[in-house]
Amino acid sequence: MQDLNSLAIELNKQIQNATPVVSALLSKLGKRVYLPRGILSQTAEANAKAYRFNATRAIALEDRDMMHLAVSREFVPALPLESIYGYAPVLGQPELRDAWKMHLIKENPSLAKTALSLPIVTSGMTHGFSLLAELFTDSGDTLILPDKIWGNYRLIFQTKAGANIQTYPFFNASNGFNTLGFHEALADATDEKLLVLLNFPHNPTGYAITATEAQHIVDAIVARADAGCSILVMIDDAYAGLWYDASVMRESLFGLLAGCHPNVVPVKIDGATKEEYAWGLRVGFMSFGLGAAAMQPLEQKLSGLIRANTSGASQISQTLILEAMKAPGHADQKQHNYETLKARALKTKEITSDARYAKLWEVYPSHAGYFMCLSLKSGNAEVVRQQLLEEHGIGTIALSETELRVAYSCLAESDIETVFEVIARVIDRL
Numbered sequence: 001m002q003d004l005n006s007l008a009i010e011l012n013k014q015i016q017n018a019t020p021v022v023s024a025l026l027s028k029l030g031k032r033v034y035l036p037r038g039i040l041s042q043t044a045e046a047n048a049k050a051y052r053f054n055a056t057r058a059i060a061l062e063d064r065d066m067m068h069l070a071v072s073r074e075f076v077p078a079l080p081l082e083s084i085y086g087y088a089p090v091l092g093q094p095e096l097r098d099a100w101k102m103h104l105i106k107e108n109p110s111l112a113k114t115a116l117s118l119p120i121v122t123s124g125m126t127h128g129f130s131l132l133a134e135l136f137t138d139s140g141d142t143l144i145l146p147d148k149i150w151g152n153y154r155l156i157f158q159t160k161a162g163a164n165i166q167t168y169p170f171f172n173a174s175n176g177f178n179t180l181g182f183h184e185a186l187a188d189a190t191d192e193k194l195l196v197l198l199n200f201p202h203n204p205t206g207y208a209i210t211a212t213e214a215q216h217i218v219d220a221i222v223a224r225a226d227a228g229c230s231i232l233v234m235i236d237d238a239y240a241g242l243w244y245d246a247s248v249m250r251e252s253l254f255g256l257l258a259g260c261h262p263n264v265v266p267v268k269i270d271g272a273t274k275e276e277y278a279w280g281l282r283v284g285f286m287s288f289g290l291g292a293a294a295m296q297p298l299e300q301k302l303s304g305l306i307r308a309n310t311s312g313a314s315q316i317s318q319t320l321i322l323e324a325m326k327a328p329g330h331a332d333q334k335q336h337n338y339e340t341l342k343a344r345a346l347k348t349k350e351i352t353s354d355a356r357y358a359k360l361w362e363v364y365p366s367h368a369g370y371f372m373c374l375s376l377k378s379g380n381a382e383v384v385r386q387q388l389l390e391e392h393g394i395g396t397i398a399l400s401e402t403e404l405r406v407a408y409s410c411l412a413e414s415d416i417e418t419v420f421e422v423i424a425r426v427i428d429r430l
C-alpha cells in the first residue's frame with residue numbers, strides 16, 4: 001500500500017479536527033486522495049495576478065479571448081430540444097462516434113489497414129483515463145511513464161488506482177526521445193502484465209517523435225510482448241494534428257501499434273478538448289485497436305463503468321461537436337487556428353534559440369502542441385516564476401527547480417518577444 005502524501009495527511013487532520021465523523025467514514029481512497037500542488041495552483045495564482053500575459057493554461061487564446069471554432073457555437077439557438085436536453089446514449093451519440101472514427105482514419109493513414117473500434121465518448125479525456133484505470137489497473141500493477149508528464153496521470157493511476165509507476169528519462173543525451181530508456185524500462189519490468197502510457201505531442205515540452213523513434217517504440221513493445229507479457233498501451237493524443245515541424249511524424253503512434261502483436265492492446269485517448277478548441281465542453285474519445293468480437297463485451301464493461309460514474313457525456317456538448325464537424329466552414333476554421341498556433345510556435349522557437357539567451361537556458365526540442373519548456377542554466381524556476389508573476393504580471397509554470405513551461409498557445413505572436421525578454425531579464429538578475 002502506498003504511503004499517504006503529506007497533503008492528504010494534512011487534509012485528513014483538518015477533517016478529523018472539524019468533523020471526526022467524516023473522518024471515520026472515509027474510504028481508503030478517501031484517505032489517500034488530495035489535490036496535488038503544481039500546475040493547477042500555479043495557474044490559479046496566475047489567473048489572479050498575471051495581468052499582462054498568462055502563459056500557464058493548457059488552452060489557446062485569440063485576441064485575449066478563447067480561441068474557438070465559430071461553427072461550434074452558431075447553431076445553438078436552432079438546435080432541436082432533444083439534442084440539447086435529452087439523455088445521450090451511455091457510450092455517446094452514434095453519429096458523433098461514426099464521425100470521429102472517420103476523422104481518425106482520415107488523419108491516420110496507418111489505421112486504414114488495422115482494426116479500429118468505434119470511439120467511445122467520454123466526459124473529457126481525463127474521464128477516459130479514469131475509466132482505463134478502473135478497467136485495467138489493480139493496486140500494485142506497473143505503469144511505465146517518462147519522467148516528464150502531464151501530472152494528472154499520477155493522480156488517476158497512482159493515487160486513485162494504486163499503480164506502481166516506473167519512470168525513465170524522457171530525453172536521451174542528444175535531446176531526442178529516449179527510446180533506449182523506454183526499452184530498458186520495459187525490459188526491467190518483469191511483470192506478466194504492463195501498462196504503458198505515451199503522449200505525443202507532449203505536455204509539457206511540445207516534443208513530437210520522428211517516424212524512426214516511433215518504430216523503435218513499437219519494436220520495444222513487441223519485444224516485451226513476444227516474451228509473453230500482456231501490455232495495455234495508452235496513447236494520449238490530446239494535441240493530435242498540431243504538428244508544426246516537417247521532421248516529425250504527423251500521425252498518431254496508435255496507428256503503428258494497432259495489430260502489432262496479439263499481446264498488445266493499444267487504446268487511443270483523444271478529444272474535442274484541444275483538437276476542436278472545446279476545452280470546457282468535456283468531450284473526449286477512447287478508441288481501441290481491437291476488432292468487433294473483443295469490443296462487444298468490452299463496450300458492455302465500459303458501459304457499466306460509465307453508468308456507474310458520470311452516466312454519460314453531456315448531450316449538448318456532443319451535439320455541438322458533431323454539428324461543427326459537419327459544418328461547411330469547419331475545415332477552414334480549424335486551419336486558421338492551426339496556422340495561428342504554428343506561427344506562434346515558430347516565433348517562440350526563433351526567439352528562445354537566439355544566441356543572446358544561450359547562457360541563460362537550454363530549450364527542450366518542441367515541434368507541436370501548445371507548450372515549450374526552458375531548462376534554466378542558473379537560478380531556481382520557482383523563484384523565476386514568482387518574480388515574473390509578482391513584478392511583471394506574467395504567468396508561467398515552474399515544473400521543477402530548473403524547468404519553466406510557457407504556453408505560447410495563450411500568447412499573441414507579437415507579444416512573444418517581450419515575454420521572453422522579461423523572462424531573460426529576471427533570470428539574469430537573480
Ligand SMILES: Cc1ncc(COP(=O)(O)O)c(C=O)c1O
Binds near residue numbers: 127202236
Ligand atoms: C496531455 C494531456 N492529456 C489530457 C489532457 C486533459 O484533457 P481533458 O481536459 O479532455 O480532460 C490534457 C489537458 O491539459 C493534456 O495536456
